Amino acid sequence: MKTISTAVWVLVSGIAFSALANAHDPSEHAAKGESPDCSAMPDMHQASMNASDPVMQAMMKKCAEAMHGNAKDQKQDQKHGSAHKDDSGHHQTSGGHDDGDQHGH
Amino acid sequence: MLNIIRGMILAGVILLLAGFGVIYSGVYSVAADTPHNPLTYWLLETLRERSIDRASRPLDVPDLNSADWLLAGGPDYNEMCAGCHLRPGKTYSDMSLGLYPVPPNLTAGLDEHEHADDDKQSLARRQFWIIKHGIKASGMPAWGKTHDDQRIWAMVAFLQRLPELTEEQYQILTARDKAGSGHH
Numbered sequence: 001m002k003t004i005s006t007a008v009w010v011l012v013s014g015i016a017f018s019a020l021a022n023a024h025d026p027s028e029h030a031a032k033g034e035s036p037d038c039s040a041m042p043d044m045h046q047a048s049m050n051a052s053d054p055v056m057q058a059m060m061k062k063c064a065e066a067m068h069g070n071a072k073d074q075k076q077d078q079k080h081g082s083a084h085k086d087d088s089g090h091h092q093t094s095g096g097h098d099d100g101d102q103h104g105h
Numbered sequence: 106m107l108n109i110i111r112g113m114i115l116a117g118v119i120l121l122l123a124g125f126g127v128i129y130s131g132v133y134s135v136a137a138d139t140p141h142n143p144l145t146y147w148l149l150e151t152l153r154e155r156s157i158d159r160a161s162r163p164l165d166v167p168d169l170n171s172a173d174w175l176l177a178g179g180p181d182y183n184e185m186c187a188g189c190h191l192r193p194g195k196t197y198s199d200m201s202l203g204l205y206p207v208p209p210n211l212t213a214g215l216d217e218h219e220h221a222d223d224d225k226q227s228l229a230r231r232q233f234w235i236i237k238h239g240i241k242a243s244g245m246p247a248w249g250k251t252h253d254d255q256r257i258w259a260m261v262a263f264l265q266r267l268p269e270l271t272e273e274q275y276q277i278l279t280a281r282d283k284a285g286s287g288h289h
Contacts, residue, residue, distance in 0.1 A: 034280045034281060035280055035282075036276065036277040036278075036280040037273065037276050037277065037280075038277060040273040041277075044273070044274070054170055054171050054172045054174075054175055054266070055172075055175060055266055055269070055270070055274060055278070057172035058172035058173075058175040058176050058179075058278055059274060059277045059278060061172055061176060062176060062277050062278065062280070063277065065282065066280075066282070
């Protein structure tokens, strides 16, 4: 009984300590993640912004990553959609890709 | 001559007692919505500025002119600093109105705030030191207890460009991606 209570105490302290240590890890903010709004980027390109300026480079990098992330999400959604369809037994003779496209948009 | 010395010592003792009297009587307001009198303000501000200047002087500033620094510092600024120090398009917040001394508006250009004469390097050193160590009794925390130097320099890099950013640019640079930003 004493061993169990010691183990519980050690586990609880360990969890509490690790939570404290990670409190300011960037991944802590992931829940409130916000996508960059890159719709204004083409206008900025045409305006006086210099492509060698670190601000412009950072924005291009961020938007490229966001687009890459979206494409990845869409692929995963497509995969998930077709897997779900297979699991549920709703096989169609044709149009499998149509379903994926719908998920993709 | 002896009388002059005696008079000076007596005056010093009276001043000291008067100072203790003011402190212990509780008549001096510490409310954040009551500004300091000009003498106290000057004393505290001079003490703060001189202290930061002296402590930050030995720091070496890395080359902050890169996209990666901005991408690493932007989300941190937005989450940790913008509430008090504002962001493009905002002229006040609950925190900026309520805190005393008023937190500086870091979206204002160099020529608009108090360190207009400082060169960029000196400003970067000061900003790094303030972010890392905080300032007593001002509401500015010491982020160095939980953030490493690399992460603090990234915030400094972002601060260097913040006054030039539009609202749209700020939004893009500060958006934290779902993975918690891999630029650290």
